[in-house]
Amino acid sequence: MTDINEDNFPPHFDDVDKDIYHFLNLDSPSSFLLFAGAGSGKTRTLVNVLEHVKKHDLNRIIDTGSRIAVITYTNAACNEIKHRLQFDPAFSVSTIHSFAWDLIKPFTEDIREFLRQRLADQISELQEKIYKVRDKNGKTAVKNAKSRDSKQRRLEQIDRITDFSYSPTAGKPERDALNHVEVIAMASEFIVSSALMQTLLTNKFPILLIDESQDTDKNLMNALIAAQQNNQNKFALGLFGDMMQRIYGGGKEDLDTGLPSDWKRPAKLINYRCPKRVVTLINNIRVDIDDMQQEPSKSSLEGIVRLFIVNAQQKDKHQIEASIRASMRDITNDEMWVDAESVKCLTLEHAMAADRGGFAEFFGPLASNSDLRDSVLNGTSQELKFIINLVLPLVEAIVSDKHFEITRLIKLGSTMMSSSNTDFVREPIKCIKKVDTSIEKFKFKLINEELTLREVIEYFSRSGLLDVPERLNTHMDTDISSFSEEEREELEKEYIAWGLALRAKMPSVKSYSNYINESSGFATHQGVKGLEFDRVMAVLDDDSAGGFLFKYEKLLGAEPLSSTDMKNEADGKDSTPLRTRRLFYVICSRAEKSLAIVAYTNNPEAVKANAIQSWFKDNEVVML
Ligand SMILES: Nc1ncnc2c1ncn2[C@@H]1O[C@H](COP(=O)(O)OP(=O)(O)OP(=O)(O)O)[C@@H](O)[C@H]1O
Secondary structure, rough: OOOHHHHHHHOOOOOHHOOOOOHHHOOOOEEEEEEEOOOOOOOHHHHHHHHHHHOHHHHHHHHHHHHEEEEOOHHHHHHHHHHHOOOOEEEEEEEEHHHHHHHHOOOOHHHHHHHHHHHHHHHHHHHHHHHHHHOOOOHHHHHHHHHHHHHHHHHHHHHHHOOOOOOOOOOOOOEEEHHHHHHHHHHHHHHHHHHHHHHHHHOOOOOEOOOOOOEEEEHHHHHHHHHHHHHHOEEEEEEEEEEHHHHOOEEOOOOOOOOOOEEEOOOEEEEOOOOHHHHHHHHHOOOOOOOOOOOOOOOOOOEEEEEEEEEEOOOOOHHHHHHHHHHHHHHHOHHHHHHHHEEEEEEOOOHHHHHOOOOOOHHHHHHHHHHHHEEEEEOHHHHHHHHHHHHHHHHHHHHHHOOOHHHHHHHHHHOOOOOHHHHHHHHHHHHHHHHOOOOHHHHHHHOOOOEEEEHHHHHHHHHOOOOHHHHHHHHOOHHHOOOHHHHHOOOOOOHHHHHHOOOOOOOHHHHHHHOOOOOOOOEHHHHHHHOOOOEEEEEEHHHHHHOOOHHHHHOOOOOOHHHHHHHHHHHHOOOOOHHHHHHHHHOOOOOOEEEEEEEEEHHHHHHHHHHHOOOOOOOHEEEE
C-alpha cells in the first residue's frame, strides 16, 4: 500500500504474498483471483498480507475512515483470522451473512419493499397451486392455503415494523426477523440496482477479500463483481479459493473463467502440506477436470497411501476400521496409527457425520433442501435457534429439576410470566402454579415416553411455556406422514423438510445441537476445510451417507452412471459423480504424512479393477 521497498517484507513472504500486498494499494487497487489447489498456502497468504497491512498501513486506513473487509465461510475461520489480527477494528472480519446484513440493515424502507414484493410473488405462486389442484379441500390444498395465509399475515404486518432484525441470538420469536436466504437475496439486489449502495459499499470497504469464494452465493458474487466494474479505481475485490473444493451448490460456477480480463491472477503451484504420493494422487483426481496440477514442496516426505476395499455387507465397521489402523501401523512403521486419537477419521459428508453422530433423523431432511442447508449447517435460522436455545435447554432443565433455569427460559421464550400477560399481572401466584403443574405433567411424559420434537414443541406451545416462532408454527399444524408421495409434490419444499425433521426423536435433536456446537467429535467437510492432519483415514460409505448429494460407488466404479448423470456431464452441468470427486479431493488433500482410504462397497471386485486402472498402484490396494 505505502510505497514499500522489497526489503520490508518479512523473510517468510513468497512472491504471491508480495504481489497481493501491492494489489491492495489504496491509491490504485487491483482486483484479483487467487485460485490454487489444496495446501498451496492461500489462507497463509491471506493472513500474511493482512498482518503486513496492519503493520504498515493502519494509519492510512484509519485516516480515510474506511476498513478492510474479510469474508470467511465459517464462524471458526472468522474467529481464527480475527484473532490473528488481534481484533483490530480497522479490519471487518465476518461471515457472508453478517456482512450482507450489516450492509443492508439501515435501509428499512427498501427491505420492506423487497419483502412486500417477494411475499406477494410467493403468495401468488401458492394461489396458483391451490387453483390448479383438483380437490380444493384436500390436505395439499389446505396446507398450501395455510402457508399462503401465513405469508399474507406477514405481508400485512410489514408496514408496522419499525426495524427489521436478523438472527436474534436468543431465538425468541420476532415478527421482524429476516432469514438467511432473504438477507443474501436483498444484499445482492440492492448492490446491483443501487448506485448509492455501491458508493456506500466501496467507500466503507475499499478492499474486500473473500476466502473460499467458490462457495459464495452466485447472485451476491455477481453483484460484487458488478460493483467492482463500476468503481475500478477505488474498489478492489480479492477472491481466494479453489473450484475443485466446491462442495455445496449455490456458488458461481464460472467464477474462474467468467471474470473481467483486467483482474490479476497470481498462481501458487506448490503443495506445502501433502507428501509426494498424496500430491500425485490429488493431481490425478483433478487432472481431467482442470489443468491445475501441483508440485510437492522440496522438503516434502515420500508419504504412503492405501485403499482398503471392504464389502459393504460387513457389519462391524468399528472393528474393521481398528484393524485398518493396525495395518497402517505395519505399513508405515508409524506407531501412532494404532492410537485412535492420533488418526483423523474423516467422514466429511455431513449426512454421514449425522448418521454416525446419531442426528440424521433431524438433520437429513433439512440439509437436503438447498434453501435451508446453509442455516442448518450453521444452526443459525430463527427456527433452529428456537429449538437449540430454548426447546432443548428447557427439556433438560425440566428433566433435571433446575427450577431457576426453567423460570429463566420461560421468561425468555414466552410472554406467560411477563407484564404483557394480564392473567399473570392480576394473579401471579395462580399463574406460577399453573406453570408448575404443566411442568410436572410434562416431566413425567419426558421421562417415560420417547417424544418427537413435534410433540415437545406442541406441548410447550399449548401450555404457553414457549411462544413458537410464526414460521415454525406453520410447519407444525399437519403431520407430513399423512401426505402421499403425490400430494407432497404440490407442497412447498420447505414445509416437507420441516415436516420430516419435526418427526425426529429428541436425542437426535440433542446430538445435532452438540454437533453444530462442535462438541460431538465428528469432523466434516466444512470443519476440516483448511485443516490438516498427519494421519488421515477417509471413510467412504454410501450406506451411511444418505446419498442425496454424493455417491462414492459411482466415483469408484462399482455403480454405473445414471442417464441423468451422463446428461448433466454432457451438458457441462454439475453432477453427483463430479461433486463426489471434488469431495474426495478435499478429503485426500488433508493428509500430511499418510492416508488410508476405506471404501465400503457392494462390488469390491469392480472397485479394485477401477482403482488399479486409475488412481492407485497394484500394491496400494488391500481387499478385506
Ligand atoms: N510458502 C510456504 N512455505 C512453507 N509452508 C507453507 C507455505 N505456504 C503454505 N505453507 C503451509 O502449507 C500448509 C497449507 O497452507 P494453507 O492452509 O494456507 O493452504 P490452502 O491453500 O489455504 O489450503 P486448502 O485450500 O487445502 O485449505 C500450511 O501448513 C501452511 O503453513
